[in-house]
Amino acid sequence: MKKILYGIDFGTTNSALSIYDEEKKEILTTILIPSLIYFPETSASEGSLNYIVGETAIDAYLEDGMKGRFIKSIKQILSRSSFTETRIQNKRYNASQLVALILKELKTRADQFIGQSCTKAVIGRPVFFDDDNTSKDTLAQTRLNKAAELAGFDQVRFQFEPIGAAFAYEKTLTKKEHVLVADLGGGTTDFTYVILDPNKTGNIDRKEDLVASGGIYIGGDSFDSAFMWEKGTPYFGKYTQYEATPGKVLTVPKSLFANICSWDKMNFFNGLKIKKEIEDYYYFSGNDPKFKNLITLIDHNLGYSVFQSIEKTKVELSFQDHSCFEYSNMNIDIKEEVDIAEYDRIIDKDLQKIAHYMTEFLQKNNIQESAIDSLFLTGGTSLVPAIQKLFKSKFPHIKVNSGDNFTSVAKGLAYSSYLFEDGY
Ligand SMILES: Nc1ncnc2c1ncn2[C@@H]1O[C@H](COP(=O)(O)OP(=O)(O)OP(=O)(O)O)[C@@H](O)[C@H]1O
Numbered sequence: 050m051k052k053i054l055y056g057i058d059f060g061t062t063n064s065a066l067s068i069y070d071e072e073k074k075e076i077l078t079t080i081l082i083p084s085l086i087y088f089p090e091t092s093a094s095e096g097s098l099n100y101i102v103g104e105t106a107i108d109a110y111l112e113d114g115m116k117g118r119f120i121k122s123i124k125q126i127l128s129r130s131s132f133t134e135t136r137i138q139n140k141r142y143n144a145s146q147l148v149a150l151i152l153k154e155l156k157t158r159a160d161q162f163i164g165q166s167c168t169k170a171v172i173g174r175p176v177f178f179d180d181d182n183t184s185k186d187t188l189a190q191t192r193l194n195k196a197a198e199l200a201g202f203d204q205v206r207f208q209f210e211p212i213g214a215a216f217a218y219e220k221t222l223t224k225k226e227h228v229l230v231a232d233l234g235g236g237t238t239d240f241t242y243v244i245l246d247p248n249k250t251g252n253i254d255r256k257e258d259l260v261a262s263g264g265i266y267i268g269g270d271s272f273d274s275a276f277m278w279e280k281g282t283p284y285f286g287k288y289t290q291y292e293a294t295p296g297k298v299l300t301v302p303k304s305l306f307a308n309i310c311s312w313d314k315m316n317f318f319n320g321l322k323i324k325k326e327i328e329d330y331y332y333f334s335g336n337d338p339k340f341k342n343l344i345t346l347i348d349h350n351l352g353y354s355v356f357q358s359i360e361k362t363k364v365e366l367s368f369q370d371h372s373c374f375e376y377s378n379m380n381i382d383i384k385e386e387v388d389i390a391e392y393d394r395i396i397d398k399d400l401q402k403i404a405h406y407m408t409e410f411l412q413k414n415n416i417q418e419s420a421i422d423s424l425f426l427t428g429g430t431s432l433v434p435a436i437q438k439l440f441k442s443k444f445p446h447i448k449v450n451s452g453d454n455f456t457s458v459a460k461g462l463a464y465s466s467y468l469f470e471d472g473y
Pocket residue numbers: 059060061062063064124210233234235236237238268269270360363364367427428429430431432433454455
């Protein structure tokens with residue numbers, strides 16, 4: 050039996066597992082999957098509940114005409130005390146049970162790769178699961194720990210995700226450096242300020258090198274929400290007017306549309322009362338076709354596919370100056386040209402929050418800009434040009450490195466085996 054440890058980055062959008070050979074002190078491979086679960090709609094007579102995790106979940110969900118239950122950004126429910134369980138075809142799932150499905154998928158694939166079962170893992174966690182709330186944070190880690198146990202892990206340690214990213218970056222260095230690491234993911238942006246030294250990777254005496262860590266609950270999902278609000282909601286009736294009382298015309302409440310701007314809020318429309326309200330607005334708007342789009346979106350569960358188009362637009366704008374946000378389905382026809390300047394404006398509020406947090410982080414921890422040797426940007430959202438511009442303008446004299454956007458955290462977690470040694 051080989052001595053193996055898994056480094057697991059359970060992410061909002063993507064999850065990765067690095068297989069680390071503890072004797073050879075090297076990573077054998079890294080497995081990456083989207084953090085998605087799909088429960089197809091099966092009738093009771095078809096027997097046991099089946100589900101699909103990872104890349105094939107999207108295709109199966111779309112092929113099935115978006116029926117069944119599709120679960121995305123599940124990490125965000127870990128810190129929500131209001132979420133206790135969800136019922137999927139008469140079976141109850143709590144947060145840990147759902148997360149365990151993703152961890153188990155990663156474990157199964159990795160176990161197959163090494164030809165044995167590994168039950169030892171360093172699992173990443175954001176610096177804050179929720180904005181600075183200790184009880185929510187504890188709840189989230191407890192749930193994640195339980196999920197790991199359900200997935201078959203019996204030796205588990207936690208490590209901050211940006212420290213994972215830092216350790217992966219450390220492997221690329223040739224000399225000691227003071228580094229500010231920013232990991233910009235789907236759900237959160239995490240910072241860590243560390244002293245990296247390639248001769249120390251995996252050593253037990255790292256406590257003093259990990260100077261400060263912090264984070265904010267903003268990531269690529271927030272950009273997609275802002276985009277939906279600006280460019281998507283007008284197609285779903287944000288400006289629809291209706292006759293509230295005879296002769297009195299009002300615009301439908303804007304607050305309604307906040308619920309189609311983030312994936313997790315879509316369930317808001319499941320209640321009977323709200324369904325009736327929506328129907329009333331539609332009737333008293335004189336059957337406004339744009340408002341009809343909202344009803345179609347809700348009734349046919351189109352949220353995920355609309356957000357896929359939004360993400361595609363964002364990704365294109367990381368490589369070119371123009372893109373078109375297009376969506377055409379069930380009489381909903383969206384076509385919006387977007388250029389990079391407009392996109393930057395749409396995400397500006399979130400960018401300012403990230404910038405403000407970063408300044409605060411440096412001040413609070415007494416980190417002088419002159420002491421920073423380099424920056425390391427990682428995570429999918431670090432590919433957004435405005436993010437790169439932000440860092441370059443904040444630190445004009447510091448070298449900005451980026452890369453390994455989707456696997457750096459898992460790799461660095463795998464280099465954190467020292468957490469199992471005495472003294473930790
Ligand atoms: N080329 C790209 N340009 C811009 N954004 C991108 C690109 N590729 C991916 N993204 C975005 O990056 C995010 C996913 O990044 P990543 O996999 O690092 O997040 P995560 O680890 O799952 O999330 P978290 O760390 O917050 O839990 C998504 O919001 C995705 O839309």
